[in-house]
Amino acid sequence: MEYILRETDIFDPKLADKFYDLFKDDLELFEDDKYYNLTVSFHVNSNDHLTSFMKFELPPLEKKITRKNSDYEKEKKYDVLSYQLKELEDILVINDIKFHMSTIQGEELEFTDNIKIVILENEPKNNTNKNGKKKLWICRSIMPSRPYTTSLINDFYAKRMNKLYHRFFSIIKDKKIISEILEVEETQDINLLFKAFIEQYGDLWMTTEEREKELINKLKNRCLEVLQKYIDEEQKQNDDI
Template identity: 40%
Template sequence: MEWILQNTDIFDEDIDSKFNKVILENKNRIEREHIYKFRVSFHVNLLNDNRFEKFNIIDSKRKNDGSKKDKMYAVLSFQLEKLSKHLTQHDIEVYSLTIQGDYLEAENQIKIELIEDKTEATYTKGKKNVRAVCSSIIPSLPSTRENISYLASKRLSEIYSDLMNIISDKKLMSEILEIEETDNNNVLFQQFAKLYGDLWLTTKDRAEELRKQFKDRSLYVIEKRLEKEKNK
C-alpha cells in the first residue's frame, strides 16, 4: 500500500497526525494478521534545507545539535519515530522502519508505504521470542544506490578477474557462462554478473550455492572438452 501526503514535507511538525488520518481512512485495507515494512520517503532536494538546523526536537535524548549531518539524522530519526508510533497504536505489526530521501514528484510531498514483510525473522540477542526492530535512515537513496552499484561492480570485477586468471581461456569461459564463443572481455563479464551477481554480497549459503554452481558447470565443460579431444 502506498499513500502520498500532499502539501507537507519532512519538517512538518504535524506530519504524524496527517499519517494517523490516512490510517483511519484505510483501516479496512490493512490486514492486521500481516507483518509489514514501513517506508517513508521525502524529497531528496530538501537535504540542504536550513530547516534541519532550526527544527525543534522535543526529545532530551535526541537533540539536533552538533554537526550539520548530526542535526539531519536527529530530525529524520525523530520524525520516523513520531510516525511509527501510530502503527503501534493501530496494532499494525512492523519490524522494519525506513526513512529515505528520494526523487518525488514535488518537494511538498511525503510518500508512505506499507509493504508486507516476508523476510525471515531475526530475534534480539539473549531474548527469546523478542523480534528485533530495524530502523534505517537513508538521507539520499539515489546516492546510496549509486554507491552500492559501484561496490557491486568492483567486487564482481575482482571475482571475475580471479577466475579468468585460473581459467585463462575466454573460449572456455564463454562455454561455462553459456553464451556464444567470444573474446570480448566485457561481454563475458556482463554475462558473469548476470549469472553470479549475488556473489558480491549475499548470505553464506547463497554464496556457497553459486560457487558450487560455477564449479560444477566448469568441470562439466572441461570434461566434455577432454572427451571430445579423446575421441578425435
C-alpha cells in the same frame, strides 16, 4: 497502500498527525496476522536545507549530540530523520499494525512539498526463535539521499563482481572456454561474458554464507568439468598422433 501528504515536508512537526488523518480511514484494511514494511519518502532537495535541520526542535530525549561534535550538522540531520520516522512508526504501533522494516529516504519526488508514505505487506523470513515462537525484529534504515546511496551500492557491486570474475577467470585466457563455462554462445566479447557471469552468480556480492558456498561450488565444479573436457580432448588428439 500509498499516501501522499501534500503541502508539507520532512521538517513539519505535525507530520505524524497529518499522516494519521489520511491513514485512519484505512485501518480496517490491515490484517492482525500480517506484517508490513513502512517507507517514508521526502524530496531529496530537502537535504540542502541545512538551516531547517538545525532549527528543528527535538524532544530532550532525542538530543543525542552536542555542538562540540565535529559532525554535529550531519548527525543532527540523521537525528531529525530518525525522529520523524519513529513518530510515523508510532502511528502503526498504537493501531496494532505489525511491521518489521521501516525506511526514511530522500527521493526525486514530483513535488518538493510532498511526503510519500508506502505501507506494503511483507512477511519476514525466519521470524521465530528457538522455541518456535514468533519474534519480530524491526530493521530501520535512514537514507538522506536514496539516489546517492544507490549509486554507491551500484559502484560497490560492479567492483565486487568484477573482482570475482577475474578471480575465477584470470587464469583461463580462452574466451571460448569461458563461454562454455558460463553456458552461453561462444563469444570474444568480455562485456557479454561479464553480463552472463552477473546473471548466474550475481548473488555472490552480498548473500548468506550458505548461498555463497553453494554458488562458488557450482562455479568451481563447472570450471573443472569444462576444463577436464578440454584436457581429455587434447589428450585424445595426442594419442591419435
